[in-house]
Amino acid sequence: xxxxxxxxxxxxxxxxxxxxxxxxxxxxxxxxxxxxxxxxxxxxxxxxxxxxxxxxxxxxxxxxxxxxxxxxxxxxx
Numbered sequence: 231x232x233x234x235x236x237x238x239x240x241x242x243x244x245x246x247x248x249x250x251x252x253x254x255x256x257x258x259x260x261x262x263x264x265x266x267x268x269x270x271x272x273x274x275x276x277x278x279x280x281x282x283x284x285x286x287x288x289x290x291x292x293x294x295x296x297x298x299x300x301x302x303x304x305x306x307x
Contacts, residue, residue, distance in 0.1 A: 235296035
């Protein structure tokens with residue numbers, strides 16, 4: 231599996247998972263309630279179809295940036 235990382239707005243990190251054939255198979259976001267990443271496939275549309283009505287923009291970020299944003303988001307529990 232491979233991943234791409236995105237930031238929606240200023241503080242919603244999204245990790246998109248691809249299978250070995252390069253097909254999108256899921257999206258994960260940090261959940262404050264669960265205290266970890268959770269699957270939320272609705273974010274695939276937000277990232278790839280620009281369904282960002284609740285967010286200013288979608289920005290592609292690095293894995294390190296994603297990990298930092300996840301830590302920040304989970305710390306706000």
